[in-house]
Amino acid sequence: xxxxxxxxxxxxxxxxxxxxxxxxxxxxxxxxxxxxxxxxxxxxxxxxxxxxxxxxxxxxxxxxxxxxxxxxxxxxxxxxxxxxxxxxxxxxxxxxxxxxxxxxxxxxxxxxxxxxxxxxxxxxxxxxxxxxxxxxxxxxxxxxxxxxxxxxxxxxxxxxxxxxxxxxxxxxxxxxxxxxxxxxxxxxxxxxxxxxxxxxxxxxxxxxxxxxxxxxxxxxxxxxxxxxxxxxxxxxxxxxxxxxxxxxxxxxxxxxxxxxxxxxxxxxxxxxxxxxxxxxxxxxxxxxxxxxxxxxxxxxxxxxxxxxxxxxxxxxxxxxxxxxxxxxxxxxxxxxxxxxxxxxxxxxxxxxxxxxxxxxxxxxxxxxxxxxxxxxxxxxxxxxxxxxxxxxxxxxxxxxxxxxxxxxxxxxxxxxxxxxxxxxxxxxxxx
Amino acid sequence: xxxxxxxxxxxxxxxxxxxxxxxxxxxxxxxxxxxxxxxxxxxxxxxxxxxxxxxxxxxxxxxxxxxxxxxxxxxxxxxxxxxxxxxxxxxxxxxxxxxxxxxxxxxxxxxxxxxxxxxxxxxxxxxxxxxxxxxxxxxxxxxxxxxxxxxxxxxxxxxxxxxxxxxxxxxxxxxxxxxxxxxxxxxxxxxxxxxxxxxxxxxxxxxxxxxxxxxxxxxxxxxxxxxxxxxxxxx
Ligand SMILES: Cc1cc2nc3c(=O)[nH]c(=O)nc-3n(C[C@H](O)[C@H](O)[C@H](O)COP(=O)(O)OP(=O)(O)OC[C@H]3O[C@@H](n4cnc5c(N)ncnc54)[C@H](O)[C@@H]3O)c2cc1C
Ligand SMILES: NC(=O)c1ccc[n+]([C@@H]2O[C@H](COP(=O)([O-])OP(=O)(O)OC[C@H]3O[C@@H](n4cnc5c(N)ncnc54)[C@H](OP(=O)(O)O)[C@@H]3O)[C@@H](O)[C@H]2O)c1
Numbered sequence: 001x002x003x004x005x006x007x008x009x010x011x012x013x014x015x016x017x018x019x020x021x022x023x024x025x026x027x028x029x030x031x032x033x034x035x036x037x038x039x040x041x042x043x044x045x046x047x048x049x050x051x052x053x054x055x056x057x058x059x060x061x062x063x064x065x066x067x068x069x070x071x072x073x074x075x076x077x078x079x080x081x082x083x084x085x086x087x088x089x090x091x092x093x094x095x096x097x098x099x100x101x102x103x104x105x106x107x108x109x110x111x112x113x114x115x116x117x118x119x120x121x122x123x124x125x126x127x128x129x130x131x132x133x134x135x136x137x138x139x140x141x142x143x144x145x146x147x148x149x150x151x152x153x154x155x156x157x158x159x160x161x162x163x164x165x166x167x168x169x170x171x172x173x174x175x176x177x178x179x180x181x182x183x184x185x186x187x188x189x190x191x192x193x194x195x196x197x198x199x200x201x202x203x204x205x206x207x208x209x210x211x212x213x214x215x216x217x218x219x220x221x222x223x224x225x226x227x228x229x230x231x232x233x234x235x236x237x238x239x240x241x242x243x244x245x246x247x248x249x250x251x252x253x254x255x256x257x258x259x260x261x262x263x264x265x266x267x268x269x270x271x272x273x274x275x276x277x278x279x280x281x282x283x284x285x286x287x288x289x290x291x292x293x294x295x296x297x298x299x300x301x302x303x304x305x306x307x308x309x310x311x312x313x314x315x316x317x318x319x320x321x322x323x324x325x326x327x328x329x330x331x332x333x334x335x336x337x338x339x340x341x342x343x344x345x346x347x348x349x350x351x352x353x354x355x356x357x358x359x360x361x362x363x364x365x366x367x368x369x370x371x372x373x374x375x376x377x378x379x380x381x382x383x384x385x386x387x388x389x390x391x392x393x394x395x396x397x398x399x400x401x402x403x404x405x406x407x408x409x410x411x412x413x414x415x416x417x418x419x420x421x422x423x424x425x426x427x428x429x430x431x
Numbered sequence: 432x433x434x435x436x437x438x439x440x441x442x443x444x445x446x447x448x449x450x451x452x453x454x455x456x457x458x459x460x461x462x463x464x465x466x467x468x469x470x471x472x473x474x475x476x477x478x479x480x481x482x483x484x485x486x487x488x489x490x491x492x493x494x495x496x497x498x499x500x501x502x503x504x505x506x507x508x509x510x511x512x513x514x515x516x517x518x519x520x521x522x523x524x525x526x527x528x529x530x531x532x533x534x535x536x537x538x539x540x541x542x543x544x545x546x547x548x549x550x551x552x553x554x555x556x557x558x559x560x561x562x563x564x565x566x567x568x569x570x571x572x573x574x575x576x577x578x579x580x581x582x583x584x585x586x587x588x589x590x591x592x593x594x595x596x597x598x599x600x601x602x603x604x605x606x607x608x609x610x611x612x613x614x615x616x617x618x619x620x621x622x623x624x625x626x627x628x629x630x631x632x633x634x635x636x637x638x639x640x641x642x643x644x645x646x647x648x649x650x651x652x653x654x655x656x657x658x659x660x661x662x663x664x665x666x
Contacts, residue, residue: 002616021607023460061607064460065467075467089468092443 004056007296008045009303010366010395013052021061023078023169030057030139030167034419038163040110041082043103045306046395047423048114048162054421059109062169065089073175074132079109079168084290086173087283095175096282098130102338104287109168114392115160115352119209119228119286122343124176126354128159129347133172136165139419147172148348157415160349162391164425165415179232183209185280186227189272193221193317197358200341203227209285213271215264216327216337216362221320223339224271228285235279245293253300253365257331264335299365304334305395307375308353308361310342311387316358319385323360323378330374334363350408353390361393372396391424402428432556432606433506434461435626436633441469449475449494452507481507481533491540502633503541504554505534510608516570523570531574535581542585542594550593554633555582557600559641562650565666586638595636599629602646 001014018033020026030036036055050056062080069075073095075086084104086097101116110116115128124130136144136158144166146154158165186207190196196212203210207227214223289295296304311319320339327333338361342354364371379401382389388405389397403409413429421431440446448465452458455478462474479490494500511526538555545551560568561575582598589596603609605619613619625642632640641647653661 002613017613019605019607019610019613021610061610064464066460066463068467068470070470089442093470 004039004042004050005303006046006049007043008305008366008395009296009299010046010305011052011303013050015051015053016055017058018055019058019061020080020167023062026057026062026137026167026169027141027143030137030419031141033057034139035421037420037422037425038079038109038113038167040080040107040113041105043106043110044114045304045393046391047427048391048394049110050423051421052423057167059107059167062109066170068093073177074172075175076170076172077108078170079107079112081108082106083108083111090175091178091181091282094177094179096178098124098174098176099127100286102287103290104283105290108171108173109163112159112168112171113161113163114390115347115349115354116392117342117354119211119340121354122204122210122341123208125343125345126347126349126352128349128352130174130176131159131171132174134158134168135170136168138166138417140417142166154415156348156350157412158349160347160352161412161415162351162424163422164417164420166417166420178230180230180234181282182231182234183228183280183282183285184231184233184277185285186277187271187275188225188227189222189268189275190225191220191222193320196221196223196225196339197317197341199225200358204341204343210340212339213267213335214324214337214339214360215268216324216333216335217261217264217331219324219328221324221339222268224268224275226285228280231279233279235281243291243293246295246297249297250300253302253304254298255304255334255363255365260333260335267335299334299363302366302368304366305364305371305375306336306361306393307364307378308359308390308393309378309382309387310353310355310357310359310390311382311385312355312357313341315385316341319381319387320358320360322381326374326377326381327362330370332364332367332371332374334365336363337361350412351391351406353388353392355388357387359390361390391428394424397428399428432601432604432622432626432629433504434464435622436504436506436630437461437465438468439626439630441465441472441474443469445469445471445473447473447475447498449477449497451477451479451490451494453481454478481537482528484536487533487536488540491537491544495541495544499548500541500544500551502552502554503538503545504556504629504633505537506556507534508556508558508608510568511571513566513568513570526570527574527577529574530571531577534578538581538585542588545594546589546592552595552597552633552636553585554597554599554629557582557598559600559602559646559650561600563654563661565661565664567666582639597633597637598639599632600639600641600646600650601625601629602641602643602649604642 003012004015005012037051039056059080062078064078066076099118111127117126133147209228212225344356450458480486516523557578558575560572561579586596628642
C-alpha cells in the first residue's frame with residue numbers, strides 16, 4: 001500500500017498502485033486486481049482519480065506513440081502518453097493538439113476521461129471532439145473499439161466518463177496543422193463583469209484563445225482578459241524552460257487573507273501597466289504554471305480545493321456577481337481564479353462538463369468547515385442558475401447537485417464497469 | 432531504460448539506431464514509437480538469442496557489417512527473486528547468465544569491432560547492487576559485480592585509444608523490472624530522469640556513472656561499512 005494524493009493534496013490515503021506497463025497485460029491485470037480505477041498523472045484535484053484502500057491502475061507505462069500520418073495529422077498513441085510529450089514531438093513537425101487544458105502534464109486517458117477543455121472551447125470544443133477512436137478494455141476482458149460512428153454510445157459514455165466505463169489503452173487523435181509554436185497575444189484589463197462579458201463577446205469571432213484572470217476579492221469583478229491567436233511571425237529563439245520548484249510543504253498555507261489582497265492588487269496593477277500585444281510561445285501562454293513544479297504545495301499540509309462551475313450565459317452575470325459577493329464576504333479565496341466563456345456547442349460525452357455559458361474556477365486553501373460552508377452558499381447559486389460543477393476538480397459536491405447538473409446520468413450508469421470504483425463514484429453514484 | 436535513452440537520442444536528431452531484443456513482437460512497438468518521434472531517423476529491429484556465445488557473436492557481427500557503430504548500450508537484464516536462486520540452481524544459473532555473462536559477451540564482441548575501428552563508445556549497465564553483496568539479492572548482485580570488474584578491465588585495455596567504455600550503475604528505478612516493488616511502496620527514480628543522466632554520461636564518456644548521482648555517495652558509505660555493522664543491516 002502506498003499513500004497517494006491527487007493534485008489538491010486534501011489527503012494521502014493508502015492505495016495499491018499497480019503499474020500497467022505493457023498494453024498486452026492490461027486485460028489480465030484489471031481482470032484480476034479489481035475493483036480499481038485508472039490513474040493517469042493525478043492532475044485532477046479531488047477524488048475522481050482516487051480509490052482509497054483499493055487499487056489504482058497507473059497508466060504511465062502505456063506511453064508509446066504508435067503511429068502518425070503526416071498527411072492527415074492522425075496520431076495513434078497509448079493512453080498514458082503525456083500531452084506535453086505529444087506537443088514536444090509534434091510541434092516541430094508542424095502539428096499540435098487542438099485542445100489542451102491549463103497544464104500539459106496530463107495523460108491522454110485523463111484528457112478523454114474528463115473531456116478536458118482549454119482556452120479555445122468556443123472554437124474547437126473539448127478534447128473529445130478530436131478523438132477519432134478509443135480502445136477500451138473492461139474488467140471482464142471485453143475489448144471495445146469505439147468512435148463517434150462505431151459503438152457511438154460507448155464513445156459518448158467514455159468521453160467524460162471519469163474512467164468508469166473501462167480502461168482506455170489507446171486512442172486515435174486528430175491533430176491540427178500549425179506554422180510554428182508562436183501565439184500573438186493581447187492582455188486587456190477590465191474593471192467589472194460587464195466589461196468582461198463585452199470583451200468575451202467581442203473576442204469570440206476573432207480570437208481563438210480567450211481566458212481571464214479575475215480578482216476574486218474585488219466586488220465588481222475586475223480582472224485581466226487574455227486572448228491569443230496562432231501566428232507565423234515568431235521570435236528567433238524559443239525560451240529555455242527554466243524550472244522552479246516548491247521545495248517543501250510550508251506549515252501553513254502561503255495563500256491566506258493577509259497575503260491575498262495585496263497580492264491581487266499588485267498583480268492586477270502590474271499586468272495592467274504592461275497590458276497590450278505581444279508574441280508568446282504556446283507553452284508559456286497556455287501552461288503558465290507548468291514551470292513551477294509542485295506549486296500545489298504552497299497551500300500547506302491541509303491542501304486545497306478547486307471549485308469550478310459553469311452556468312448558462314443568460315444568468316451568467318448575476319451568478320458570477322453573487323458568487324464573488326459570497327467569496328468577498330468570507331475573505332477566502334486565492335489568486336488562482338479564472339473566468340471564461342464556453343462556446344455555444346454540445347459536448348460529445350454524456351457526462352462532459354462543458355456546456356454553453358460561463359465558467360468560473362477558483363482555488364481555496366482548505367480551511368475546513370469554514371471553506372465547506374462557503375461552498376454550500378456557492379452551490380446554492382449554481383443550483384438556482386441551472387449550472388453544474390466539474391467532477392475533475394471536485395472533492396465535495398452534494399449528490400443532488402451532481403444529479404441535477406448531469407441529466408444524462410442514468411443513461412451513463414448503464415455503461416459503468418462493475419469492476420471499477422473510485423472515491424468520486426462511491427460519493428456521487430453510490431458505488 | 433534503453434527505450435527511454437533511445438527517445439532522447441532521436442529527439443530532434445536524425446539517427447541510425449538498431450534495437451536488439453529477444454522478441455521482435457516486443458521491440459517492434461518501441462521502433463514504431465521512435466519512428467513517430469523522429470521520422471527522419473532510421474530505426475532497425477534485430478531479433479536475437481541472448482544467451483549463447485555463437486549467436487551473440489553472429490548478431491554483433493551482422494550489425495557491425497552494416498557500418499561502424501558509434502555507441503552500443505547493453506541494457507538487458509532481469510531481476511530474480513533471491514530466494515528462488517537459493518532454492519533452485521537453474522534459477523541461480525539463469526540469473527547469472529542473463530545479468531552477467533551475456534552482457535559481457537555482447538560487449539566483448541563489440542569490443543572486437545571497436546578495437547579494429549579505433550573508435551566507439553561501449554556502454555554497460557551494471558547496478559548499485561554490484562557494489563557490495565547483500566543477502567536480499569546477492570546472486571543478481573554478483574552478476575552485476577562481474578559486469579563491473581569486466582568494464583574496469585576493458586577501460587584498462589582501451590585506455591589512451593579512441594574507444595570509450597562507460598559503466599552505468601543505476602539505483603532503484605521505475606521500470607517494468609521493478610513494477611512489483613512499486614505497488615509495495617518502494618521509492619523509485621523516474622526512468623526518464625535516469626535515462627537523461629545516462630545519455631549525458633555517455634556524451635561525456637564518463638567511466639563510471641551512478642544514476643541518480645546521489646548513489647555514488649550512498650554506495651561509498653555502504654562499501655566502507657565494516658562487516659560487523661553491515662551484517663546487522665537488514666538490506
Ligand atoms: C494546473 C492545472 C490546470 C488545469 N486546467 C484545466 C483546464 O483548463 N481544463 C480542464 O478541463 N481541466 C484542467 N485541469 C484538470 C486536468 O486537466 C484533468 O483533471 C485531467 O483529467 C487530469 O488528467 P490526468 O492524466 O492527470 O488524470 P488523473 O487525474 O489521474 O485521472 C483523471 C480521470 O481520468 C481517468 N483516467 C485516467 N487515465 C485513464 C485511462 N487510461 N482510461 C480510463 N480512464 C482514465 C481517471 O480514472 C480519472 O477519472 C487542470 C489541472 C491542473 C493541475
Ligand atoms: N530498474 C532498476 O531499478 C535497475 C537498477 C539497477 C540496474 N538495472 C539494470 O538496468 C538494465 C535495464 O533494466 P530496466 O530497469 O530497464 O528493466 P526492463 O525494462 O525490464 O528491461 C530489461 C530488458 O532486458 C531484456 N531481457 C530480460 N531477460 C532477457 C533475456 N533472457 N534475453 C534477452 N533479453 C532479456 C528484457 O526484454 P523483454 O522486453 O523481451 O522482456 C528487457 O527489454 C538492466 O541491466 C538492469 O539489470 C535496473
